[in-house]
């Protein structure tokens with residue numbers, strides 16, 4: 001069996017999205033900035049995609065800026081907000097300790113420039129509260145940036161309430177909604193969002209393309225200079241096939257949202273129940289406040305990397321959800337943020353499902369993880385110490 005269970009890293013492209021893209025890689029290859037008919041055909045596709053995406057998000061087409069993906073959108077949103085704040089002497093930013101690195105590393109850079117960053121505690125359940133945001137807002141707060149759904153543990157943040165607090169306090173609010181859009185209902189109006197980042201490849205669209213939604217009236221700062229594309233806010237010839245594919249994938253995801261959720265929830269719940277049967281294991285993040293596809297567990301006495309390699313041998317493609325994949329030995333900042341100690345955080349496993357997964361595949365994943373955890377514990381000196389009472393169990 002071969003099961004792709006790493007949909008939080010990236011997703012398979014939808015057939016519709018691929019089909020929608022082909023004409024724009026084949027016959028309609030004009031540059032949308034060109035005045036001739038070949039260019040204008042591409043321009044038409046660009047603006048249609050912008051309208052379709054705005055419609056799904058609940059904004060207007062003029063509030064949609066195309067980017068190269070989620071990382072670029074996060075960077076531009078944060079930089080723009082702090083440049084606006086700076087003009088009014090505001091040098092304080094509020095975020096959380098478990099954001100994506102596209103946010104955290106941008107904040108690190110701003111800290112070196114003299115900005116003051118407050119990273120809110122996300123508690124054991126991986127959820128921040130609107131009250132925490134309210135209490136942290138100061139006179140000089142330029143921006144609140146909080147992710148919608150965490151990419152490692154899948155917990156959903158109370159974005160609508162946080163947005164309402166920010167509106168009331170007149171502080172700009174950005175959300176990295178890369179793991180939310182196409183997976184749970186997101187609406188920029190209802191959710192009180194000023195700026196939002198999304199990325200096509202997380203909802204069955206192509207890689208290397210995303211959106212920064214920016215509410216009308218908020219001045220954007222360029223991070224890429226050049227031509228006048230995207231109303232002068234993002235230079236570079238537009239990725240027309242990518243943008244068309246993204247719009248098709250987003251429309252499809254939005255149309256199927258409730259059906260997909262309904263299909264996925266019982267399977268995800270069965271997966272959680274099955275993995276909980278493994279002794280000395282724990283689900284990471286709140287059991288209820290989570291997106292339909294992502295499940296993250298810690299297993300005591302083993303290492304996540306070995307777990308992944310042995311699962312790979314069994315045809316199960318998952319992730320440790322940590323920085324291990326980038327060659328770093330540091331445990332995941334997300335798991336540390338929810339209070340897992342280093343030893344436990346090392347034994348983590350993220351399984352992120354898509355709507356296509358079958359009951360049979362879920363059972364295969366559960367059996368495989370059980371076998372591999374048992375096998376690794378059988379060889380683990382740490383596990384031996386735990387069993388012999390030389391070390392204390394934490395989970």
Ligand SMILES: *Cc1c(COP(=O)(O)O)cnc(C)c1O
Nearest residue numbers: 069070071100102151178179199
């Ligand atoms: C994947 C991801 C990103 C980065 O998006 P790219 O399009 O790969 O740059 C940012 N934030 C979150 C939460 C993500 O999951």
